[in-house]
Amino acid sequence: MRAVEYDRYGPPEVLELREVPPPRAGKGTVVVRVAAASVNPKDCFVRKGWFRRITGRRFPRRTCYDFSGWVEEAGPGASGFARGDRVFGMVNGWGGGTCAEYIAVPRDEVCPLPEHMDIVESAAVPLAALTALQALRDIGRIGPESRVCVNGASGGVGSFAVQIAAAMGARVTAVCSAGNAGLCRGLGALRTVDYASERIEDSDERFDVFFDVFGNKPFDLTRGLLAPGGAYVTTVPNPKNLLYRLLTALSRTRARIVIVKSRRRDLETLLDLARRGALRPVIDGIYPMEKIRDAHRHVETKHTRGKIVVTVVA
Ligand SMILES: NC(=O)c1ccc[n+]([C@@H]2O[C@H](COP(=O)([O-])OP(=O)(O)OC[C@H]3O[C@@H](n4cnc5c(N)ncnc54)[C@H](OP(=O)(O)O)[C@@H]3O)[C@@H](O)[C@H]2O)c1
Incomplete structure (x- = not known):
């Protein structure tokens, strides 16, 4: 073969x-x-x-x-x-x-x-959508009306994250380039932020979950965007992010790292979303x-x- x-x-x-x-x-x-x-x-x-x-x-x-x-x-x-x-x-x-x-x-x-x-x-x-699901549902614990920001919303993980968050009833802000704003709105984002012309960390918005998919908005830069009890979730397991994870282990506002795992029941959850037309x-x-x-x-x-x-x- x-x-x-x-x-x-x-x-x-x-x-x-x-x-x-x-x-x-x-x-x-x-x-x-x-x-x-x-x-x-x-x-x-x-x-x-x-x-x-x-x-x-x-x-x-x-x-x-x-x-x-x-x-x-x-x-x-x-x-x-x-x-x-x-x-x-x-x-x-x-x-x-x-x-x-x-x-x-x-x-x-x-x-x-x-x-x-x-x-x-x-x-x-599988890999990208499982990452999004596990980050938002298991770590971010999002639900209906959660305010979620996805940084890097038009890539592999981000395009699934926007859809999964929207399917769970969250209000999604997508950070992406101007050229991909239409895509992200079509996937369920209510608002888009063009990363080339606007710094999300300067925004007045507050989020229950800030999902840093792209990995260029660390916790020290974005913690002010989090609502009380909110979660910063990153895909990047580097020393700085590991340190913030440790430092916020007992805090209400927390920094976490998603490490994707293949789980059949999670794949079945994704298939269910796809069957309902909420994920593609x-x-x-x-x-x-x-x-x-x-x-x-x-x-x-x-x-x-x-x-x-x-x-x-x-
Ligand atoms: N820890 C884990 O278990 C795990 C699992 C999966 C992925 N990851 C990591 O997560 C990261 C993202 O993975 P991915 O599959 O989503 O990557 P990807 O598909 O390669 O991401 C590409 C996207 O990033 C966007 N982008 C480029 N520059 C950006 C910026 N400055 N700000 C915001 N968005 C920007 C691009 O949009 P434009 O073209 O419009 O610029 C593009 O749509 C990778 O580092 C990957 O290794 C980790």
Whole structure:
């Protein structure tokens, strides 16, 4: 089978499409024939070696964490899946490797995909939408009438965050470029702030949750925007954000970091939102697997409008 691999950390050019042996269905795993994967910033950071302390020096490595496709084989202890079932999901951890014709995935990271979901576009959903859901619902504890600000609202995580917050009845302010204001309003934002002409930290608005998706508005800059008992949630687990997390551990107004986890019941929640018409992936580009380098380059621009999908099965 074909899979994308690399033998050293570096630029997109290190990515290569290779013939490799197919995986076997081990205990508790499901082998999936992959229809599509999606590229997230995590794929680029790992490929560049930014997390080499965690990801180590063992090569070859593979790329991508999101997948959609069809069950090829269910291993012992992975009952409930039958050959040909449509599925999607995200693999946990740092190994990744969903940009491959077949993958072996722990059964808890595989979720049935209903017929009404487009199999290629569904690969755009898991990592980014799970991040948004877990940040807003579990950490931000938003509800009807919550005032939510999403910074970086037009990207992968942000485009889902605006929709999820709006679906939960929140009033959403989206920080995005002027060119993406219409997109964000269409996704459910009541107000947009153009980051090029207005500094959100100077706003008089108060928020119950400030979700710093893009990662350039740290807690010290934005704490004044939070209503009493409000939460700042960032996607970036850097030392400064970890410090603020510690310092606010016992405070009413808190700074937190979201670390996404693949959970089948959360994927089912996302599917439920999609079934009700409250959630859809915004797709900026679809690349064939042979163009994986271009897909990574696109994400590296930091101007992706929604998500980048990679088709694996022709
Ligand atoms: N901790 C976790 O578990 C976790 C999970 C998922 C993601 N993340 C991290 O979250 C970050 C965002 O991920 P993503 O998938 O949403 O990235 P992305 O899709 O690459 O984000 C691109 C978006 O950022 C917007 N943007 C660019 N400059 C901006 C600025 N100065 N202010 C506001 N928005 C700006 C762009 O809009 P314009 O083109 O209009 O400028 C574009 O739509 C990444 O660092 C990623 O690694 C962490």
